[in-house]
Structures are given as structure tokens and as C-alpha cells.
Amino acid sequence: MQRKINWLLLLFSLIGGTVGFAIGEIILGALLESWPRFVVAGLYFGVLALCIGLSCLIAEMIAPRLNGSSWRARYTGLSWQLLVPATLVLLFAVGALLQLLYGLHFGGSKQVKDIVLVIDNSGSMLETDPENERYTAAKQLIENMKDDKRVAVVVFSNTAELLQPFVSVKSQAEKDEVNAAIDALEPTDGGTNFSLALAETMKTIESKKYAERGTMVILLSDGFSESNISRQLEAYQAQQVVVNTVGLSVVDARGTALLQQIADSTGGSYYDVSEAGGIALVFQNIYNKLDNRTLITDRTGVMEHSTFYTLLRILSLAIIGAAIGVSLGLMFDNRFLALSFGAGGIVSGLLAGFILEYGLSGHAFSDGFIRFIAILVLAAIIGAFTLIVPVRESSSLKPRSGGRSGGKKAEPSSTGFSGRAKDSRSHGF
Template identity: 55%
Template sequence: MQRKLNLLLLLFSLIGGAVAFVIGELMLGRLLGDWPSILVVGLYFGVVALGAGLGCLLAEMISPSLNGWSWRRRYLGLSWKLLPLSVALLLGAGTLMEFVYELNFGGLRPVKDIVMVIDDSGSMEQSDPGNSRYTAARDLVMRMDGDNRVAVLTFSDQAAVVQPLTSLGKAGNREQVTTAINTLRTTQGGTNLSGALSEALNVINGDSSSGRGAMVILLSDGVSRLDTSTELRDYVDRGIAVNTIGLSISDPSGPALLKAIAGTTGGQYYDVADANRLADIFRQIYDRLGDRTLLTERTDNTQNSPYYAALRVLSLVLIGAALGLGLGIVFDNRHLAKSFGLGGIVSGLLAGLTLEFGLGGHAFVNAMVRLLAVLLLAGVIALFTAVVPVGEGRLTRRGHGAKQPSRRPSQGYSPRGNRSSKGFRTADKDH
């Protein structure tokens, strides 16, 4: 049992982790949103296990300083066969922890109902002469999932319900909503934000379905009067976020009010100068809706939740421990499994903290944060053999090598010494 470090294993593990990161990012970009996120995250960590496992195995094949030359001669073939088991172990651990991470606890309800509140006052003729806001709303409806429900309201001096909450899972309903949006035109009048928000809440409250969360997207280009402390109380009590979009507002009091509405209700404010960007903003709001995975930024109503922050870190700790144990299984060595497993706990803790406090709103920064987390998982585990002693010790039953010949006492041999053929005892030799 010795503390030792295989620098080649550390290097190859980091290289394998980096290659796994590239493959994992391609999977996230192409599969997340189309495939179940539970499966995508599980596959991501499975690829990490494959990359790190291949790197460690190749390094010990070249220089078996941790597992010994006898392992290379007798058990290398078994290690290659055990590598898929390590990948399956981490795929299962990643899938399980992602499943737990996506559960809603403490009465938390996923947002499935979306109410679009669109300003059609006279000033919109200058702010949005091409009616891009209606195109953006129509495109968003076509993008929504089948388990979403959507409602459309317009407002100027008064608010009007264009389409009540409608399920998009039923045949023909999506076309019904888009047809209703196509009929909208700019009217005359002022900007009554108070009436618009009140009517939007009536639409939500008038629905009999329970267990569904709701969100409001409010678009306006004007200035209004609204007491956020009193008129938004029901929104706050119900946990309904209002995401606000300010379109070409020259009066600074307009954006200030929209920011206050979003901030009070837990939504976000978006400032847009060009109406042609509205489709991107609508899509961005929807894409951030309910986005909660171990590998991405939380953008739902758990964004600032200390519970889900701790759960992410704990999940990565368990995934790191599973990765370390899997590497020990690959080498069929209980001492390496212990060392790598403890290293996995530490590496998972560091990776979890990196993801929790590093992920933000920029896609490139998020990718670099994930790269650092993967390198921490792969690198810290490889370093831990310098902390926890390792030695030879199979996890499975030893293979059958050449049998050692049994020693039989020769004629005249006595445990007490050697005797000559005449029976005289000779002196024992010191060994």
C-alpha cells in the first residue's frame, strides 16, 4: 500500500475528459429540447465516464505504476470488458440524479400556462409599424409544447381577451389561436397597464385546472400608472411571474415601471429598440421557461432557491463518487476503487460548486464552466492516489495462473533439520 501518482494517467484522464466535453456539448446542443432532458444529462455523464475511463486505462496500459505489471499481464483484457460497466454506472447515476433534480418540491408548480398581453394602443403605429409583435406571438404559439396552454389579450384604454386559455395539445387548437392573432390590428387609445394585468389575472383565476403554474408576457411601448405594491400582490401570492418587454420607450419612467413589475413578480425585463427582434425575445422567454437541469442555468422559479442549489451540488458529489467507483471497477482493484471513490466525492463537490455559481446567461461562458467541471471530475480523481494509498487487491476472484509445485520433503528430511543418509543430523542453516 503506497501513495503514488501516475502523471501519465492524470494527463490522459484530462484529455479524455476534454474529448468527452466536446461530444457532450454537441449532444446538449442537438438533443436537449428534442429528447427528454433526463436522458440527455445521463448520456452526457456516460460520455464523461467513457472519456475518463479510456484515458486512465490507456495510461495504465502504457505505464502501470498504480495497478502493477501483473495486472497488465493477467487482467488487462478483463479491464477492457469492465469499461462498459463503468459507463453504464455513470449513465444510471446521471439519469437518476437529473430525475430527482427536476422534481418539484414544496408545492412548486411547473409553468404550463402562458398569457400574452400585447399593447395595441395608437403609439404602436410608430413603435411597430409592421406589426412584428403579432408575428412574434404567432411564432411563439407554433413553438410551444403540446402540454402548454396559451391565452392572448390586447389592451389600450381597455383590455380585451382575444383568446382564453387554450390547450395546444388538442387537434386544431393551435391553428385556432394563430388565426385569432392574425385578426389583430393596432387601435387608438392610451396604455392601461393596470387594466391589462388585472384582466390577465382574471383569465388565470377563471380557469378551473389546478396544479399548473402560469406566466405572463407583457409587451408595451407606453407609460402608465400602477401601484406595484398593491396591484401586484395577487401575482406575488400566486407565484405568477410577469416578464415585461419595453419596445422603443423614450420616456424613462416607462422602462422603470416595467422593470418594477418584472422585479416584483419574479420575472425579467427586456428592452427592445427594434420591433424585428421581438420574435427572438419571445422565444428567449419561452426557452428559459422551466429550464432546470444539472448542466444548465436554472431559469424557472427555483432560480434563487438554496434548496435546488444544494441539490445540484449533492447530485454532482454522488455522480463523482460513482465515476470514481466505476474507474476502480475498470481496474478490478478495491484499493483503487476506494481511492478513486473518495477522490470522486471531492471532485464532484468542486464540480457542483463550479456549475452552481458559474453558470449564467451567456452560452460561451456556460460551456467553459461545464468544461472546467468535467476537468475537475477527471483530474481530481486521478490525483487522489497521492492521498489515499493504493496497492494490489482484486475486486473479483483472482484468475488461475500457473500452479506452484508443492514441496515434498526429500528422503531423510526432518522439520528439525537435515539428516544424512546415515541418520546423522546436520546443522540448520540460517535463512
């Protein structure tokens, strides 16, 4: 048993992690919004493990520092056979299961199924949105909603009105009903009252059926309100209702600050839109982030700052790190490497979990960079942990007494997972 390191393996592990990161980002961009999240997470970690495993296998074939020359001469064929099942398949299963767990609703949280659109209909909107593109964006969002959702619409100026009570969007007829109510709206010359808008919206939420369904609010305005909204915000906090706010061409800094306050106080996000034509994209972006809890992306909603989900993500990454380490040991059919790499995976997974938890912010470029750093930490510590936890070469020959000549006879040591000595007929896996 020796503490040693294969520097080429460490370098190739980082290269493999980089390649896995690049492929993983393509997977996220192409599949996250259309495929089940547990499948996407499973693919992400499975591909990452495959890239790291392939790189480490090539490094050991070039310089068999950890497994020894006997492994390179006799057992590389077995390692190639085990590469895909030990890395891609194993980590797909582990990543998918952990994502399923992470996506469950614990601690009284509710999955958002009901959405309230709260739209400014004050006189100033005639200037900032003369073509009523905010209503076009609302109808487009409703068209794109999944059939398990319900929607309600509140419009406000210096008064607030429930334009459309909660209605399912399972059928096109139900969607057309909401669209017709929106099309019938008449412009007003009133002012802006956030207090009445928030109060009417909460009244609608509290009077709805199926209280077990979570609710999210999208509020759009172009102005500032003098009304006091402290009491209303307390009600939203108590009900754990997220309010995402959209500011359209807001010229008064106080209006921007107030919309930001509403979003921050309820666990939502504020979006600034300079032209009405950008409203549809923002509405869809907000919808796409509903209950966005994946192990590799920013967590949003009422559980954004949840201690439980913070610990669950970090623990999940530790398990994934351990699984990647063990997968490398399986690939080499060396239980000592599996122990060393697995221990390193736990340590690196914890660090990667902290990096993701406190580094992800919801911005595409910076989040990609954070994932890249986490993956490099994961790959580097796993590859270097044989300096901490000692390993034994796979199938190294050691002498023993015996034989007809009375001299020494070589026998292979047992490093495989079966615990049996390896020879040309038994690979010991």
C-alpha cells in the same frame, strides 16, 4: 497500501475531461430541446465518464504507476472489456436517474402548462411595430406549443382586455381559434398602463380551471407606464407566477427599468429587442426555458433561487463524481482504486456542484466555460486523490512460505471486487 500518484494519469484525465466536455456541449446543443432531458443528462455524464476512463486506461498502460506492471502484463484485456459498461453505461444510468429526480416538482412548485401572452396595443406600437410582427410572433409561438399547453391572450393600452380566455392547443382548430382572435385586433391610439395589464392578467389566472397547472406570463411593450404596480407584483409573487418581459425598441430608460423590475420581482427574465423582427426568436427562447431544470444548465422560473434545488444539484453532482470514481475502479477491477477515486469523486463533485450552481447564468458562452471548469475540477481531484486515500497495486505478487523446495512461493494479492486472488484463470471481478 501506498499513497502515490500517476502524473500521466492525472494529465490524461484532464485531457479526457476536455474531450468529454467538447462532446457534451455538442450533445446539449443538438438534443436538449428535442430529447427528454433525463436522456440528454445521462448521455452527457456517460460520455464524460467514458472519455475520462479511456484516458486513464491509456495512461496506466503507458505507465502503470497505480495498478502495477503485473496488471499491464496480464489484465489490460479485462479493463478494455469493462471500459464501456463501467463508464458509459453506468454513468448514463446514474445521470438519467438523478436528472429525473431533479426535474420533479417539490415544495409546492407547479409545472408550467398555461401561458398568458400580454401584448401592448398602444398607439406607439404603430411606429415601433408597423407590420404587427408581435402578433405574427405570438401566432408562431402558439403553433409551436406542445399539445399539453393552454394559452390565453391579453392586450392592453390605457385599458386592458382579455382577448382570448385559456384554450387548449391540442388541435389545429383550437390554434386557429386563437389566431383568428389575434387577427381581428384593431390598432389603438391609447397610452400604456402596466397596472391594468397585470391586474387583468391575474384576474384571468385566478379564474381559470385546473389550479394545479402552473402559469407563466410573457409581457411585451415598447413604453413606460406611470401606474403603480407594487400591489400587482405582490399578487404574482404570492401565486408564484413568473412574468417574462420583452422590451421592443424602448427609448425611455424608465420603461426598460420598469420591465426589468417586473421580471426580477417575479423570477422571470427581461429581454431587450431592438427590431420587431426579433420578437419571434425571443418568444420561442422564453418558451424553451419553461421549467428549465437540468443538472448542467441554468435553473429558471420560480425555483431559480430555491435552496432545495440548490442542495439537490450539489448533492447530485457529488453522487455523479463518486460514480465516475467508482467506475474507474471497476474498469481496473481494483477495489482500492475504486475507494480512492470514489472518495475523490465525492469531494470533486461537491466542488463541481457549487461551481455549476453559482456560476451558471443562462448565457451560452459563459455557461459553457463554467461547465468546462467544473469538469476539469472533477477530473483533476479524482485523478490526484490517490495521494489522500492509499491504494494497492492490482495483482502485485508477494512471497509466501511453502512449496516442496521449502522456499518462498509467489501468490497474487487480492485487489479485485470479488475479493479473490487473481491468476491467469480468474480475473477476480
